[in-house]
Amino acid sequence: MSSSYYKSRIRSEISRKYILDLSTSPKVTRTAISPSNSIANSLNSNSLSRRSSERENHRIRDYSDDDSSGERVLNSYATIRPSECTSQKCLGLNGLKNIGNTCFMNSVIQCLSNTRWLLEYLKKDGYMKDINTSISSMKGALIKAFAEVIKELWSEDASDRVVNTASLKGQIQRFAPRFMGYAQQDAQEFLRYLLEGLHEDVNRVQEKPKPILTEIDEKLSDNEKAQESWTRYLRMDNSRIVDHFVGQLKSTLKCTHCGHCSVTFDPFWDLSLPIPQRTGQLRLSQCLDSFTREETLDGDEKPTCSKCKERRRCTKSFSIHKFPKILVIHLKRFSPTERFRGKLNVTVDFPMEGLDMSQYAADNVSPCRYNLYAISNHSGTTYSGHYTAYCRHPYTGHWHEYNDSRVSSISSKSLVSGEAYVLFYEQEGAKSHL
Numbered sequence: 001m002s003s004s005y006y007k008s009r010i011r012s013e014i015s016r017k018y019i020l021d022l023s024t025s026p027k028v029t030r031t032a033i034s035p036s037n038s039i040a041n042s043l044n045s046n047s048l049s050r051r052s053s054e055r056e057n058h059r060i061r062d063y064s065d066d067d068s069s070g071e072r073v074l075n076s077y078a079t080i081r082p083s084e085c086t087s088q089k090c091l092g093l094n095g096l097k098n099i100g101n102t103c104f105m106n107s108v109i110q111c112l113s114n115t116r117w118l119l120e121y122l123k124k125d126g127y128m129k130d131i132n133t134s135i136s137s138m139k140g141a142l143i144k145a146f147a148e149v150i151k152e153l154w155s156e157d158a159s160d161r162v163v164n165t166a167s168l169k170g171q172i173q174r175f176a177p178r179f180m181g182y183a184q185q186d187a188q189e190f191l192r193y194l195l196e197g198l199h200e201d202v203n204r205v206q207e208k209p210k211p212i213l214t215e216i217d218e219k220l221s222d223n224e225k226a227q228e229s230w231t232r233y234l235r236m237d238n239s240r241i242v243d244h245f246v247g248q249l250k251s252t253l254k255c256t257h258c259g260h261c262s263v264t265f266d267p268f269w270d271l272s273l274p275i276p277q278r279t280g281q282l283r284l285s286q287c288l289d290s291f292t293r294e295e296t297l298d299g300d301e302k303p304t305c306s307k308c309k310e311r312r313r314c315t316k317s318f319s320i321h322k323f324p325k326i327l328v329i330h331l332k333r334f335s336p337t338e339r340f341r342g343k344l345n346v347t348v349d350f351p352m353e354g355l356d357m358s359q360y361a362a363d364n365v366s367p368c369r370y371n372l373y374a375i376s377n378h379s380g381t382t383y384s385g386h387y388t389a390y391c392r393h394p395y396t397g398h399w400h401e402y403n404d405s406r407v408s409s410i411s412s413k414s415l416v417s418g419e420a421y422v423l424f425y426e427q428e429g430a431k432s433h434l
């Protein structure tokens with residue numbers, strides 16, 4: 001689908017398309033469109049509001065859920081299920097109800113729902129024995145609510161379902177009150193909070209360990225430092241979620257005066273990549289290059305060199321020491337400075353298969369390739385936007401578009417667009433064992 005697919009349409013166009021769907025489309029198998037009075041009225045009176053007909057709306061409602069524009073956009077394309085989809089391998093094609101500006105949440109949930117190991121971990125109740133009831137703030141309530149949503153999405157006895165996330169949203173708000181209310185939120189931030197919350201609920205650490213206050217010995221080799229740093233991280237945070245999503249970033253600070261290198265290792269849940277140009281098209285590797293490129297810290301930013309014991313001009317660079325099984329890449333379309341000036345709609349061309357990360361690996365780290373399996377898309381502007389997801393079905397390999405309640409097929413050729421915001425890659429050859 002083209003990127004203009006989600007762009008605002010004038011009302012007459014919306015109505016026309018809608019009527020076409022009503023009358024002619026044999027492909028409508030999921031959007032139960034009942035030409036009831038309430039729908040007709042709402043179309044005629046130009047008031048497709050959630051309030052007017054919530055029950056119908058959740059089936060036909062496909063407007064952009066931005067309230068500030070004062071305009072409802074009805075993307076009422078037919079929902080097409082692949083005709084070959086008859087086996088139970090075609091489960092998981094259910095939509096999520098938008099309960100008020102929750103498309104950011106729905107988009108992330110669908111990306112996680114198509115994360116095969118996570119799906120199986122939740123669906124087969126593997127997580128139950130891992131629930132942390134000692135130090136987890138939610139005592140398992142968040143992951144249980146999340147698993148319920150995933151199970152409903154993959155339910156075998158009900159297809160064509162629109163799953164309600166109200167109970168999960170309630171638990172998310174308890175865990176992270178910033179997601180209270182019905183304001184549009186950032187999908188990447190939400191993903192971070194959600195993963196952190198799920199992790200906490202199945203953290204293997206049962207007692208909060210005393211923090212280690214000593215610095216890691218400078219004399220250790222880089223590998224030993226990385227190992228020590230990782231061991232320290234796992235003392236506090238160790239779960240099946242961490243096993244899959246967390247990698248380790250190496251940052252190297254080099255003093256330009258004495259040549260001393262200071263190396264630190266930090267865990268990361270995703271890579272937030274800058275988009276190094278404002279318009280046009282570029283490749284994902286250019287964003288990765290920009291992220292890992294050596295930069296010079298000078299002037300007020302000058303760090304203190306641990307050898308010179310003085311503030312020196314230094315170079316700083318990043319490389320990846322531990323590749324996560326699931327690599328989440330966040331394209332910084334809303335950088336802090338851009339936030340108020342608009343969004344970068346640059347098209348970043350990313351590979352579906354064989355994303356080669358070798359050149360970003362730290363020394364002595366085995367090369368690593370990734371395949372794409374989900375994308376969280378953001379369309380519109382900073383203030384008036386809509387989130388959807390493109391996900392590869394973990395059992396059929398077919399791509400689908402998830403737009404709140406609607407699920408439709410999409411060609412793998414249409415995945416790259418200026419709307420791609422968060423990319424989910426799985427490591428090639430990484431067995432997603434439970």
Ligand SMILES: [Zn+2]
Nearest residue numbers: 255258305308
């Ligand atoms: Zn120095």
